[in-house]
Amino acid sequence: MNKDSSIKLLLGVFLFILQLTVSCEQKGTIPDIDVTVLESAYEKYIEKSVQARRFKNADVIHLVKDRKGDFEVEEIGKSVKGKAIYQMTLGNGPTKVLLWSQMHGNEATATMALFDLFNFLEGKDDGFEDLRTKLKEKLTLRFIPMLNPDGMDQWIRRNALDIDLNRDAAKLTSPEAVILKNARDSFDPHFGFNLHDQNIYYTAGETATPAAISVLAPAYNYETEVNDIRKRAMQVIVGMNRVIQEVAPGHVGKYDDAFEPRAFGDNIQKWGTSTILIESGGYPNDPEKQYIRKLNFMIILHALQEIADQSYESYSLDDYYGIPDNSTRLMDLVLRNLTIKRDDLQYEIDLGIRQREVDAHDSYFVNGAIEDLGDLSIFYGFDELDASGMEIVEGKIYEKTFERISDVSPENAMELLKEGFIAVKVKEALERELYDLPILALNKSTSIPFDIRTGGSTNFYLAQRGELKYAIVNGYLISLNAQPKIGYKQRVI
Structure with missing residues (x-):
């Protein structure tokens, strides 16, 4: 050479x-991720006064307006029914971040996580000082934790005008929509977090895995183009996804990014704020969404940290697009390979059941119904049972009448179920009285619906060679060989 x-x-x-x-x-x-730090912060600062996802504005408003210390709290308007809506500001950094929750009144999971986050941000002498100082010096954080207090109090999606606030960003008919628009415009944040709940039947792609968290960097135009503003939101989401994959692998889905010109997320992205949508879905054995609350806390705190030190900029958009799209593939219960006899015909099906929540007494009960039957091979259940070789048997009503439902213990209920009695009669019952037992309670009803078709009843037995093995009570799968459990949400009928 x-x-x-x-x-x-x-x-x-x-x-x-x-x-x-x-x-x-x-x-x-x-950047490296140490999820143990995030988990320990959550365990230390969880707001213990809130342990269920249904609460009214008056139950928790003190956690906002009575904050002391570094938070600046101010009323920024009133709801349709005159309830105060507050914003909270913390920090004096150059990067501004706006987080708003409960735009839909019955979507409270992230609100609980914000209460935990507020506690963390007020903490002292706990080993988290460096992180807390970084957030306050690098960021100016602004929260609107409960945008729809009227919807909260009725536990409904919409506001008191029956308007979906997330479809009112363009017309601004509702006072709550005007409040959010003014808050964004006056603050002009660099980043925005749009915090919601979705139904529990979403899955992460075409899998059986529930989408505990779904994410989206909303589009700002019909072409779903990516500019620098939307790109930053996508990169922040990649970091959030990394956290969840450490603690709940596979439980993240991504929403379709079709542009919705009426939605706040899409418009706030369009107006120049890098906007991140977080939707809290379902997770096994987490009916009150307390584990998903923890996931919200962890990913929001981590996202704020990465925004503060700008480490999100290292992420590739390929990792955003690699998050599986949401599908709706879940049922509460799927019975596989169930034999049905109708007249002289015998055939085999899968049977899927979903339970709808119904409000009552500031709580709720569920109504189970057959969602679908036939070939359900592309669907999955939170509970599943291979019913091969089993047949459906109608349940009976116990002949004795109890004075009240409280006279029936869980042990009584299980013994009656084992004997083929799927329902008991009660003489006295409050209107719409709720109870927690693995058996039907009848006050006015005199029969049990039995109709194995779409939309039909979900109260029957499964027997094998003449022996009762399982009871399906209001959509709950109950093994007759197991100990009685709690957690049933039923109403006297």
């Missing part, structure tokens, strides 16, 4: 190294 060739080779190697160095500096190093 001659001298000129050697010089060219060395120059080429030097330029390659220089280019690689610049590229690494531009992209940054993928």
Whole structure:
């Protein structure tokens, strides 16, 4: 090799190294994630006065308006029914972040997580000082924790005008929509977190895994283009997804990004704020969404940390697009390979059941119904049972009448179920009285509906060779060989 060739080779190697160095500096190093820090912060600062996802505005408003210390709290308007709506501000950093929750009144999971986050941000002398200081010095945080207090109090999606606030960003008919628009415009945040709940039947892709958290960087136009503003939201989401994959692998889905011109998320993205949608879905054995509350706390705190130190910039958009799209593939219960006899015909089906929540006494009960039957091979259940070789048997009503439902213990209920009695009669019952037992309670009803078809009743037995094995009571799968459990949400009928 001659001298000129050697010089060219060395120059080429030097330029390659220089280019690689610049590229690494531009992209940054993928940051490490220590989820134990996030988990310990949650366990220390969980707001213990809130342990269920249904609460009224008056139950929790003190957690907002009575904050002391570093938070600046101010009323920024009133709801249709005159309830105060507050914003809370903390920090004095150059990067502004706006977080709003409970735009839909019956979507409270993230609100609980914000209460936990407020506690964390007020903490002292606990080992988290460096993180807390970073957030306050690098960011200015602004929260609107309960945008729809009227909807909260009725536990409904919409506001008191029956308007969906998330479809009122353009017309601004509702006072709550005007409040959010003014809050965004006056603050002009760099980042926004749009916090919601979704139904529990979403899955992460075409799988059996519930989408405990779904995410989206909403589109700002019909072409779903990606500019720098939307790109930043996508990158922040990648970091949030990394956290959940550490603690709940596979439980993240991504919403369809079709542009919705009436929605706040899409418009706030359009107005120049990098907007991140978080939707709290379902998780096994978490009816009050307390584990999903924890996930919200962890990913929001982590996202704020990465925004503060700008480490989100190291993430590739490929990792955002790699998050599986949401599907609706879940049922509460799926019975597989169930034999049905109708007249002289015998055939085999899968049977899927969903339970709808119904409000009552500031709580709720469920109504189970057959959602679908036939070939349900693309659907999955929170509970599943292979019913091969089993047949459906109607349940009976116990002949004795109890004075009241409280006279029936869980042990009594299980013994009656084992004997083929799927319901008991009660003489006295409050209107719409709720109870927690694995058996039907009849006050006015005199029969049990039995109709194995779509939309039909979900109260029957499964028997094998003449022996009762399982009871299906209001959509709950109850093994007759197990100990009685609690957690049933039923109403005297």
